[in-house]
Amino acid sequence: MLILNGLVNGLLYGGLLALLAFAINLIFGVLNVLHLAYGQCVMIGLYIIYVLTILLHIPFIISCFVAIVALVGLNILIHVSVVQPLLKTPLLNQLIALAGLIIVLENVALGIFGGDYLGFNLIFPAFAIGEVYIRISMLIPFLCSLAALAILWLFLHKTYTGLAIKAVVQDREMASLVAMNTKQIYLITFAIGGLLAGIVAACFAPIYVVHPHFGLAFTLTAFVTVVLGGLGNLLGGFIAAFFIGIVSQIGAIIFTSEIGEILVYVIFILIILFRPQGLLGVKVRSA
Amino acid sequence: MLNIEKLSAGYGKFSIIKDISIEVADGKTVIIIGPNGAGKSTLLKVISGLLTPASGTIYFDGQRIDEKAPHEVVNLGISVVPEGGRIFPELTAYDNLRAGAYPKRARKHFKENLQEIFHLFPILKQRKNQLAGSLSGGERQMLAIARALMSEPKLIMLDELSAGLGPIVVTHVFEHVEKIKARGYSILMVEQNVLKALRLADYAYLLESGKLQFQGTEQDFRQHPHIRLSYLGI
Numbered sequence: 001m002l003i004l005n006g007l008v009n010g011l012l013y014g015g016l017l018a019l020l021a022f023a024i025n026l027i028f029g030v031l032n033v034l035h036l037a038y039g040q041c042v043m044i045g046l047y048i049i050y051v052l053t054i055l056l057h058i059p060f061i062i063s064c065f066v067a068i069v070a071l072v073g074l075n076i077l078i079h080v081s082v083v084q085p086l087l088k089t090p091l092l093n094q095l096i097a098l099a100g101l102i103i104v105l106e107n108v109a110l111g112i113f114g115g116d117y118l119g120f121n122l123i124f125p126a127f128a129i130g131e132v133y134i135r136i137s138m139l140i141p142f143l144c145s146l147a148a149l150a151i152l153w154l155f156l157h158k159t160y161t162g163l164a165i166k167a168v169v170q171d172r173e174m175a176s177l178v179a180m181n182t183k184q185i186y187l188i189t190f191a192i193g194g195l196l197a198g199i200v201a202a203c204f205a206p207i208y209v210v211h212p213h214f215g216l217a218f219t220l221t222a223f224v225t226v227v228l229g230g231l232g233n234l235l236g237g238f239i240a241a242f243f244i245g246i247v248s249q250i251g252a253i254i255f256t257s258e259i260g261e262i263l264v265y266v267i268f269i270l271i272i273l274f275r276p277q278g279l280l281g282v283k284v285r286s287a
Numbered sequence: 288m289l290n291i292e293k294l295s296a297g298y299g300k301f302s303i304i305k306d307i308s309i310e311v312a313d314g315k316t317v318i319i320i321g322p323n324g325a326g327k328s329t330l331l332k333v334i335s336g337l338l339t340p341a342s343g344t345i346y347f348d349g350q351r352i353d354e355k356a357p358h359e360v361v362n363l364g365i366s367v368v369p370e371g372g373r374i375f376p377e378l379t380a381y382d383n384l385r386a387g388a389y390p391k392r393a394r395k396h397f398k399e400n401l402q403e404i405f406h407l408f409p410i411l412k413q414r415k416n417q418l419a420g421s422l423s424g425g426e427r428q429m430l431a432i433a434r435a436l437m438s439e440p441k442l443i444m445l446d447e448l449s450a451g452l453g454p455i456v457v458t459h460v461f462e463h464v465e466k467i468k469a470r471g472y473s474i475l476m477v478e479q480n481v482l483k484a485l486r487l488a489d490y491a492y493l494l495e496s497g498k499l500q501f502q503g504t505e506q507d508f509r510q511h512p513h514i515r516l517s518y519l520g521i
Contacts, residue, residue, distance in 0.1 A: 160389060167375050167386050174373045177335060179361035179390045179438060 004132050006250030012138040014245025015145040016203055020222040021237030022149060023196040029169040029232040030189040033083055036098040039215030040105035045071050045201025046210040047109060050118045068198030075194030079187055109212040119209030141203030148199050165189060224268050230281025240279060288313045288473050289442055294343030296333045303329040304497045316474040318484045321494035327477040328370060331446050335367050336360040362390050366440035370447045372431030376420030380411055380430055383419050387437030404433045407466060425456035432463055442473040449480045481518040
């Protein structure tokens with residue numbers, strides 16, 4: 001059954017989008033900053049994994065681990081050098097600085113690796129349950145993504161640091177009045193973003209090939225997901241990710257993958273037209 | 288315990304408070320009264336570290352705190368209930384109390400302190416799993432006070448506790464303050480409800496237009512003609 005296959009593929013794809021959306025929503029909720037260069041960070045992670053595994057023959061799992069650590073470091077660096085100094089400046093400054101970061105990261109990749117595509121070129125098995133085919137290359141990342149999201153959920157709800165993150169999202173001044181170090185929370189949030197970017201890179205590595213402009217396609221999809229779910233709303237992003245995953249994959253299976261993409265954006269535009277705050281977003285009344 | 292000397296502060300070019308000197312002794316309740324816009328909330332903002340003073344000093348327990356960040360001030364033992372309570376609306380009442388116990392010293396005794404709080408405020412125990420934003424005004428104020436107590440403070444600062452609450456609720460809220468006072472906490476309270484606030488005061492200050500116009504005991508205030516006329520309606 002075509003649609004069932006589309007559904008399954010959509011769920012698997014949605015699982016990965018959900019990680020991206022979670023990171024972007026978390027960073028936005030805590031710092032009020034849209035991490036525009038997030039796709040590029042994932043791209044850097046992919047380059048690290050490919051270089052270590054293919055050129056240096058380091059085992060895949062270890063390469064992934066190195067990439068995760070490197071991305072945590074990269075995002076901490078981004079936070080300290082680009083985001084934090086601009087936190088008290090107008091929003092436009094922050095957005096432009098991050099957009100500039102996109103260009104910096106892409107050109108660093110271009111300079112070091114050239115424009116060639118780099119990838120694994122592996123063929124992974126698929127198994128069938130009844131009439132539904134499930135690719136291992138999508139199943140494992142999906143399970144990893146779910147596991148990561150579950151651990152993050154536990155972190156947010158059971159630890160004091162998670163509590164601080166939730167408090168800062170709701171009222172950062174009051175959070176500082178209950179002895180929460182908001183500067184530290186900002187840094188930790190960006191570090192978590194880096195961690196998630198690394199996990200996403202590890203999940204993408206078997207499936208995709210990387211090139212310097214890899215980030216752009218995913219950044220667009222990621223931000224559409226986040227806005228559709230309601231900017232800043234973690235659950236909204238989660239739901240929107242699966243929604244977009246399913247729509248694009250069912251569309252791709254019934255028609256073509258291009259039509260699948262178009263379908264996503266058409267539905268996105270329609271939903272936002274009638275509900276600008278997104279599925280679970282909060283309506284902001286203009287003065 | 289808290290010693291403020293010649294404190295001046297404002298926002299940019301606007302000077303809000305000038306040359307304020309206030310003292311809160313250990314275990315005492317000090318009230319600051321005054322009209323809207325007098326600078327009472329600004330004063331609390333400076334003490335808690337949210338605002339940097341233009342000049343003057345603040346000493347707490349012998350330590351200078353006027354240059355410290357808010358989370359450092361709270362860690363030293365000053366707890367704040369800001370105007371409106373400002374509980375975290377999308378956290379449960381229980382999580383709000385956990386947030387109050389964020390300082391490391393308070394986390395160690397979380398369970399015992401929680402039982403104490405539930406004993407003092409039984410309604411909070413009932414509503415502990417309810418989202419704080421869905422509580423009534425009086426319950427939110429109660430939660431805000433409880434949250435401030437969870438950090439094991441030495442000094443509690445209360446900003447306009449009675450604001451926006453109906454008269455019966457205000458009475459209940461002030462009863463809670465009496466209970467806290469009875470437990471020996473030092474309290475610095477900013478209030479517009481002069482009548483009710485004076486009854487709790489060991490000492491009081493009158494702040495008008497950013498300057499301290501008068502200070503004294505409850506008796507001094509009750510006998511002062513200007514205060515009787517303008518604030519007590521006598």
